[in-house]
Amino acid sequence: MSTQIAVRIPEGDLAALDDAVRAGRFASRAAAVREGLTRLLREERDREIAESYRRAYSKHPEEEWFGKVG
Helix, strand or coil, rough: CCCCCCCCCCCCHHHHHHHHHHHCCCCCCCHHHHHHHHHHHHHHHHHHHHHHHHHHHHCCCCCCCCCCCC
């Protein structure tokens, strides 16, 4: 299921959005906005995962000898 929302954007952004649609990069304004939101949410999720790893690793860092050869 999807929900329609109204969003105000600056005129310059709208012009760039329309240019991208005209160039065939997106089928419509809505498709472009959906793609942008999908990318943003993926980046946020990836950032949260990386931060979780960083926090966990800082609690239990590698031993100095780990990974050394010879």
